[in-house]
Amino acid sequence: MTNTQHKSPPNASGLISDAKTAGKISIRNVSKTxxxxxxxxxxxxxxxxxxxxGEFCVIVGPSGCGKTTLLNAIAxxxxxxxxxxxxxxxxxxxxxxxxxxxADRIVVFQQGALFPWYTVLENVVFGPSVQGKMSxxxxxxxxxxxxAQMGLQGILHSYxxxxxxxxxxxxxxxxxxxxxxxxxxxDEPYRAMDALTKTIMHKNLLDVYDRSGKTVFFITxxxxxxxxxxTRVVVMTTRPGKIxxxxxxxxxxxxDFRILASEHYLELKKEAIESVHEEAKKAFEAGExxxx
Amino acid sequence: MSAISLFFxxxxxxxxxxxxxxxxxxxxxxxxxxxxxxxxxxLPRFEKLPGPVSVFKEWxxxxxxxxxxIYMPEYYGHIWRSVLRVLQAFGLATVLGVTLGLFxxxxxxxxxxxxxxxEILRPIPMLAWVPxxxxxxxxxxxxxxxxxxxxxxxxxxxxxxxxxxxxxxxYFRAARCLGAKERHIFFRVVIPGAMxxxxxxxxxxxxxxxxxxxxxxxxxxEYGLGYLIWNSFILVQYPVIVIAMVTLGVIGWASSxxxxxxxxxxxxxxxxxxx
Numbered sequence: 001m002t003n004t005q006h007k008s009p010p011n012a013s014g015l016i017s018d019a020k021t022a023g024k025i026s027i028r029n030v031s032k033t034x035x036x037x038x039x040x041x042x043x044x045x046x047x048x049x050x051x052x053x054g055e056f057c058v059i060v061g062p063s064g065c066g067k068t069t070l071l072n073a074i075a076x077x078x079x080x081x082x083x084x085x086x087x088x089x090x091x092x093x094x095x096x097x098x099x100x101x102x103a104d105r106i107v108v109f110q111q112g113a114l115f116p117w118y119t120v121l122e123n124v125v126f127g128p129s130v131q132g133k134m135s136x137x138x139x140x141x142x143x144x145x146x147x148a149q150m151g152l153q154g155i156l157h158s159y160x161x162x163x164x165x166x167x168x169x170x171x172x173x174x175x176x177x178x179x180x181x182x183x184x185x186x187d188e189p190y191r192a193m194d195a196l197t198k199t200i201m202h203k204n205l206l207d208v209y210d211r212s213g214k215t216v217f218f219i220t221x222x223x224x225x226x227x228x229x230x231t232r233v234v235v236m237t238t239r240p241g242k243i244x245x246x247x248x249x250x251x252x253x254x255x256d257f258r259i260l261a262s263e264h265y266l267e268l269k270k271e272a273i274e275s276v277h278e279e280a281k282k283a284f285e286a287g288e289x290x291x292x
Numbered sequence: 293m294s295a296i297s298l299f300f301x302x303x304x305x306x307x308x309x310x311x312x313x314x315x316x317x318x319x320x321x322x323x324x325x326x327x328x329x330x331x332x333x334x335l336p337r338f339e340k341l342p343g344p345v346s347v348f349k350e351w352x353x354x355x356x357x358x359x360x361x362i363y364m365p366e367y368y369g370h371i372w373r374s375v376l377r378v379l380q381a382f383g384l385a386t387v388l389g390v391t392l393g394l395f396x397x398x399x400x401x402x403x404x405x406x407x408x409x410x411e412i413l414r415p416i417p418m419l420a421w422v423p424x425x426x427x428x429x430x431x432x433x434x435x436x437x438x439x440x441x442x443x444x445x446x447x448x449x450x451x452x453x454x455x456x457x458x459x460x461x462x463y464f465r466a467a468r469c470l471g472a473k474e475r476h477i478f479f480r481v482v483i484p485g486a487m488x489x490x491x492x493x494x495x496x497x498x499x500x501x502x503x504x505x506x507x508x509x510x511x512x513x514e515y516g517l518g519y520l521i522w523n524s525f526i527l528v529q530y531p532v533i534v535i536a537m538v539t540l541g542v543i544g545w546a547s548s549x550x551x552x553x554x555x556x557x558x559x560x561x562x563x564x565x566x567x
Contacts, residue, residue, distance in 0.1 A: 075465075075469065076468075077465055101465065101468035101469050102469070102471060103469065103470055103471040105469070106469050106470065107465065107466070107469050109462045109465070109466065111460075111462060113460075113462040113463055113465070113466035115463060115466075115467075115480075115481070115484070116561055116562075117484035117485065117487070117559070117561045118484075118561075126467075126470050126472075126480070127470040127471055130467075130470060130471055130472045130473065130476040130480070131470075131471040159560070159561040160561075161561065161562075175470070179470065179471070
């Protein structure tokens, strides 16, 4: 059975900010079927999960297990077939109501979605500017502050195509943070990166997380990344996607790369690998059956 | 590096490469072949054509035999009339075509209404429109501009539509996440995102505008380079035909270059990418 019982995120170091009042996601009995060719495909099957405010929740599972489906439902990109999702106790979406995309739940996309026609600065002020929340100069000042905090002050007037992919990812996170979202939805943001760039990205993201205490919903295939970043790692089954196992990652924060060699990290990694491998094998065999 | 020193650096590199010399050689060979076939060997089929020497002499003559040379105001009169017609037709086609294309790409329902109509009208060759154009516009001037406009309009509309459809879905999603309303998406995602395709479309549109203009002027004109070509043929003033043809080539090339230049100014994000 799935373990949906909530455990509060570990706070061993006491460094996580206390502003964890917003950003609680309750996923209750959510299912989603697609029927692209008149054949029903069950993508999500009765998923229930409580994500606490300020939690770094990582979702892992084989390709096509419905991770992105779940993220898209929270973001408001599509509807769900049954069940409901609440954000801070208020109904976000159900089978009758698709969520509206909004600045309280910002998505960081797999391929990156900085607008190539805007400079870094113009990208970062986009949110407050279209929402009419801040005056031009005020938004510019805030954007400069956020970019400086992330070590990106030298590239304000560069276009996305002129900076490295790692920088682009950080700018995209800065663009999200400008809106003070309740939750960051990250869909395999570091997938296409080399291992070294990834470690820098991780450090950077953890800095932002530790400082802001935002809820993070993070999808990945990379189990090392999952354990290194997450408060909890949720393993999903192969299609139809169900929640198979939840691993509590009680490693102290702030974390750095030295943790990767610790006994406890390796134990957790082993647990995750065993659980995911089983599903990957099932998915692979199902794929072979389909081809046969 | 500043833009100017970069420009000089690139020019220096270009002068060191074989490209400019090969370009020059290619042009020289073409003119040489033309000269040999027409004026030296006078090969069958070529003997009636004007050769480069007679064309050049006429072109730079202070007292041209047929009244058209770089010293004659009539020459510039014809050029000006043609340029003015193209500017009017191209300008109108750009305003209407870009607007229509943007809306078609942005709004599915609007596209469902308009796209099939476009697709049926678009393949009709411009020359087939000539009789209707003359019936519609009793003044010849308007008929010519109308024909020129039609060709440009279809090219611009279609490329603008393709431009909007080429924009990656994730930009729309990102904009909505950041709180953008439909009007923000239109002005901040749809328009800049379609810009590269729009400018490709404008290049094509400019090309077909000159094409239709010459066809229109040959049939119904009283001035203009197309008229000059046809009239010189009837009056057996053959060198003038070639003068007008080369003039069309140079102006066509210049108008494309202007569009490219405006495009690079408007899309710094693309130009800088390649540098």
